Structure formats: structure tokens, C-alpha cells
Amino acid sequence: GQNIDQPTEMTATEGAIVQINCTYQTSGFNGLFWYQQHAGEAPTFLSYNVLDGLEEKGRFSSFLSRSKGYSYLLLKELQMKDSASYLCAVIINQAGTALIFGKGTTLSVSS
Amino acid sequence: DGGITQSPKYLFRKEGQNVTLSCEQNLNHDAMYWYRQDPGQGLRLIYYSQIVNDFQKGDIAEGYSVSREKKESFPLTVTSAQKNPTAFYLCASSMPPAGLSGANVLTFGAGSRLTVL
Numbered sequence: 001g002q003n004i005d006q007p008t009e010m011t012a013t014e015g016a017i018v019q020i021n022c023t024y025q026t027s028g029f030n031g032l033f034w035y036q037q038h039a040g041e042a043p044t045f046l047s048y049n050v051l052d053g054l055e056e057k058g059r060f061s062s063f064l065s066r067s068k069g070y071s072y073l074l075l076k077e078l079q080m081k082d083s084a085s086y087l088c089a090v091i092i093n094q095a096g097t098a099l100i101f102g103k104g105t106t107l108s109v110s111s
Numbered sequence: 112d113g114g115i116t117q118s119p120k121y122l123f124r125k126e127g128q129n130v131t132l133s134c135e136q137n138l139n140h141d142a143m144y145w146y147r148q149d150p151g152q153g154l155r156l157i158y159y160s161q162i163v164n165d166f167q168k169g170d171i172a173e174g175y176s177v178s179r180e181k182k183e184s185f186p187l188t189v190t191s192a193q194k195n196p197t198a199f200y201l202c203a204s205s206m207p208p209a210g211l212s213g214a215n216v217l218t219f220g221a222g223s224r225l226t227v228l
Contacts, residue, residue: 033216041222043154045218099154
């Protein structure tokens with residue numbers, strides 16, 4: 001079966017750093033996405049990893065270890081607007097049409 | 112502005128009624144998708160279409176139907192056969208990835224929230 005695990009909830013304070021972990025056990029692997037979703041809104045693309053290592057984009061970074069089936073999203077200099085759900089998703093086919101999503105991690109940032 | 116438009120944003124349905132959710136995109140994307148999102152659950156794929164006049168079942172297609180008569184449009188019908196239709200429905204589109212290591216990034220619409228009374 002397909003399984004993607006993320007923590008359900010996390011809390012942090014403004015200005016802090018938070019790491020959201022994602023572990024996966026899937027029938028195939030052709031890349032991993034992180035999306036951000038504010039309540040009642042559309043998910044928006046944050047990052048994509050297909051090779052091992054760290055991808056940095058401003059305050060957000062994403063790491064992948066394929067051998068460990070593990071990824072994390074690192075958010076630095078947290079702001080109130082970062083309060084949202086963060087979705088980890090794995091592509092399991094080469095065409096990229098089959099994405100398996102985790103249940104999402106709800107991050108609450110307080111002042 | 113290019114994007115995906117879903118309508119209606121909120122919809123109420125009586126049991127036994129079919130309803131159709133609209134999804135239109137002007138991004139010139141080839142592929143379109145319908146996902147369902149329930150509280151505490153990940154997004155689950157209902158149907159997807161890679162080209163016009165062709166579509167494939169996702170993980171939870173039972174009780175749903177789709178059509179893809181135009182590249183821009185991918186409406187989803189929630190039929191009376193769907194046992195638990197109350198949910199948040201998300202439509203998405205994408206272009207094929209550029210190369211094997213390219214990302215098939217999904218662009219999502221704002222969603223339609225369906226409630227069965």
C-alpha cells in the first residue's frame with residue numbers, strides 16, 4: 001500500500017525555525033512535492049525534490065533522502081502568515097499523474 | 112490572469128440529487144484533475160484527464176463522473192450513488208513535466224465545498 005506520514009499539528013512562534021517531517025512508503029517514487037494550503041483556499045506549490053539533498057528557496061527549504069524515504073520542509077524566520085497546512089505529496093508514476101498526498105501538517109504561528 | 116476557476120464555491124444538495132461542479136482553466140494545461148479533501152484526510156484523487164476526450168479513474172471514482180470535451184473544462188458530477196459526498200472538492204491542472212526529472216506541478220483552483228442536507 002501507499003503510506004505518507006506527517007505530524008498532524010505543530011506550533012511555533014514568530015521569528016523561529018520549524019521543521020516539518022514527511023516519511024513515505026510508496027510503490028514508486030518520481031519526486032516529492034510540498035504545498036502550502038491556507039484554510040478554505042487552494043494549495044499552492046512550495047517545492048519539488050527528486051534528487052537527494054537540500055533545495056533552498058528564500059525562507060523555505062526542502063530536503064530529500066530517497067534511501068530513507070524521508071523529506072522535511074524547513075521554514076525560517078516564521079511569520080504569522082505562515083500559519084497554514086503543509087502537504088507532502090509523492091509522485092508514484094513516471095507520467096507524474098499519480099500523486100499520493102499525506103494528511104497535511106497544520107502549523108500555527110503565534111506572536 | 113491565468114488560472115483555474117471553480118464554481119460554485121459553496122453548494123448544498125439534498126440526498127438523491129446529482130450536482131455538477133464546474134472547473135475551467137485558461138493556462139493551456141493538458142492535464143486536469145479532481146481531488147476530494149476531507150477533514151483530517153489527505154487529498155484523494157477522484158478522476159484525471161491527460162488529454163481531451165480521455166479520462167482515467169483515480170482512487171475514489173465510485174459515485175462520480177466527469178467529461179473532457181474541451182481542453183479548458185473538466186466538470187465533475189457528484190451522483191446520488193456517492194454515499195458521503197459532503198467534502199471540499201479541488202480541481203487542478205498541469206503541463207507534462209519537462210524531462211524525466213521535471214516537476215509536474217499542479218495548479219489548484221480555490222475549491223468547491225459541497226454539503227448534503
